[in-house]
Amino acid sequence: MNTRMRRIRNNPHLRPLVRESGLNLSDFIYPLFVVEGENIRREISSLPGNYHLSIDQLEKEVLELEDLGIPGVLLFGIPDHKDATGSSAYAKEGIVQRAIKEIKRVSKKLLVITDVCLCEYTDHGHCGLLNDQGGVENDLTLDYLAKTALSHAQAGADVVAPSDMMDFRVAAIRKALDEHGYKDIPIMAYSAKYASSYYGPFREAADSTPAFGDRKSYQMDYHNSDEAMKEIALDLEEGADMIIIKPALAYLDILQRAKDKFNVPLVAYQVSGEYAMLYQAVKAGLLGQEVIYESLIALKRAGAGLIISYFAKDMAKVLKEDKIELI
Secondary structure: OOOHHHHHHOOOOOHHHHOOOOOOHHHEEEEEEEEOOOOOEEEOOOOOOOEEEEHHHHHHHHHHHHHHOOOEEEEEEEOOOOEOOOHHHOOOOOHHHHHHHHHHHHOOOOEEEEEEOOOOOEOOOOOOOEOOOOOEOHHHHHHHHHHHHHHHHHHOOOEEEEOOOOOOHHHHHHHHHHHOOOOOOOEEEEEEEEOOHHHHHHHHHHOOOOOOOOOOOOOEOOOOOHHHHHHHHHHHHHOOOEEEEEOOHHHHHHHHHHHHHOOOOEEEEEOHHHHHHHHHHHHOOOOOOHHHHHHHHHHHHHOOOEEEEOOHHHHHHHHHHOOOOOO
16 A cells, blocks of 8 residues: 555656755855966866866856856965965955956856965965964964955955864954954854865865875864864854855764754855765766765755855756756
8 A cells, every 4th residue: 555655756746846855056156266377277187177267267157157047156266376374365466356356347146255264375285374383373373364354355255264273263254354344244164174084186176285294183073073063153153154064975964963953054065075076986987977966965955055066067057957967
């Protein structure tokens, strides 16, 4: 005897009408990597289908994203100059600052979110300034992160997203923004960012691999779940408006717990390693392309309101045209 659930599942036209979760174009944020130089559109070997773009190539990219209906980008800059304090991160004419202005010149629709960190800009590759013993100096780093976020807001960023995982950086950034007349700029904090092995392809893309050591003293231990709830609570107390969970697919429990505990917008970052594994599995014929959609639905089902994904363009084509052309 068929149950009610079985009777509903039997009808392919009825199944979509009773689905609890779904994907929309408005769910996606697309990462962009901007580099110095001219006429550069260079595929990132560790992230096939994604590119290093010089600023003069942004107009074409932005117009494509607008046409696809993707509402926002997460902007990463790779500078020519690196030093101990990451000075290119907060330079008035830095790579990200100029990229923001160019995107805003081209588009009045695209939301510009900027990654706020020092790892791409320091000559040692760590996310903060170092002390004499080679350790990351938390309190000294805060001023530099605040300066970086403020410079992004001054250039026209819509949202700033600190990814460094320094303690109290949200409060420092909120104070700097408020004191300089940017009270309406939201902070999308990487609050539960784990010291994960899934970041490998990104570190090549952003040229941000540490010159020595690792980031386990400031990024979270992936054995821990309660700690993530504490980190999120602290960032919200300091003034964060949105929360990022990173990585995504292996951390669905963290997403679910955060959804149940905090009534704030949650963002899942489907990171470079997740992208690379799925891409290569599909390319090798081991999995069908539908697995990409399935992985993203899992993030929505667990509680994500927004998804940062290198698959954003592919998913936009799926949602608009009911097809995917990954390979």
